[in-house]
Amino acid sequence: MSFLIQAAGNTDIGLVRKNNEDNFGYDLRHGIFVVCDGMGGQQAGELASKIAVDTVLDYFRQDRRVAPLGGAKFEGVSERAVGLAGAIQMANQAIHESGARDLHHAGMGSTIVAVAADDKFFSIANVGDSRIYLIRNHEVVQLTNDHSLVMEQVRRGLMTLEEAEQSKMQNVIVRALGTDDSVEPDLADHEFNSEDVLLLCSDGLSRYVKVEKIAEAVNQESLEQACADLIEAAKSGGSDDNITALLIRAAHPSWKDRVFGRLSNSGGQKSST
Secondary structure, X not given: OOOEEEEEXXXXXXXXXXXXXXXXXXXXXXXXXXXXXXXXXXXXHHHHHHHHHHHHHHHHHOOOOOOOHHHOOOOOOOHHHHHHHHHHHHHHHHHHHHHHHOHHHOOOEEOEEEEEEEOXXXXXXXXXXXXXXXXXXXXXXXXXXXXXXXXXXXXXXOOOHHHHHHOOOOOOEOOOEOOXXXXXXXXXXXXXXXXXXXXXXXXXXXXXXXXXXXHHHHOOOOHHHHHHHHHHHHHHOXXXXXXXXXXXXXXXXOHHHHHHOOOXXXXXXXXXX
């Protein structure tokens, strides 16, 4: 039986920043969900993250099945995941070219986390330090690896996780969209269980909200309220950044959903822009 895919998202400027460089978007009909965190002065970060979200959504809406750019090969993952890679590489190219055309936008970039869902399966992709969490049976598992300086140090055994969480270098990322003419996203494939929830978020949330609070927030019927609770938790935790949360739930459809055909591909879309 197919799952009914539910989603809700929200973004907040936060308590410190004067503009919001985060963007998110999703399209239930095409099963694509994206969160981006931009960087760059003079609103360039806002532009970079918007380009990334729009490019990835447009890729899946137009069913572009193009080969990954630069001859890159992504082996051991599904065609769905390879599609994510192609979309992200197109977004990288669009941001890079936009920055090259305008000196005010030179060097702009963005992180990205994206999910492509299809029936009982989903693929994930990420570049940068935005994250995807899986909440299953009240347990929270981080599915992505941060492309940040401190987490590279942790993976090499040069720093403990506790030291990384206290480091003033947490916001230094080592891979992003748009900063180079090519990028290689991390990819993975997974299978949904009933009532699984995925959280896609920017680091303005993940750095300030403990996993226990994430599990508590998503354990309610309303995903919209869960997003609001997570954003409020980040603010209460001292977040000094923009904050974005996008939640996806895989649920067995009710008899009404089955009768009226309201399955995961029945439509629905939202964007922060």
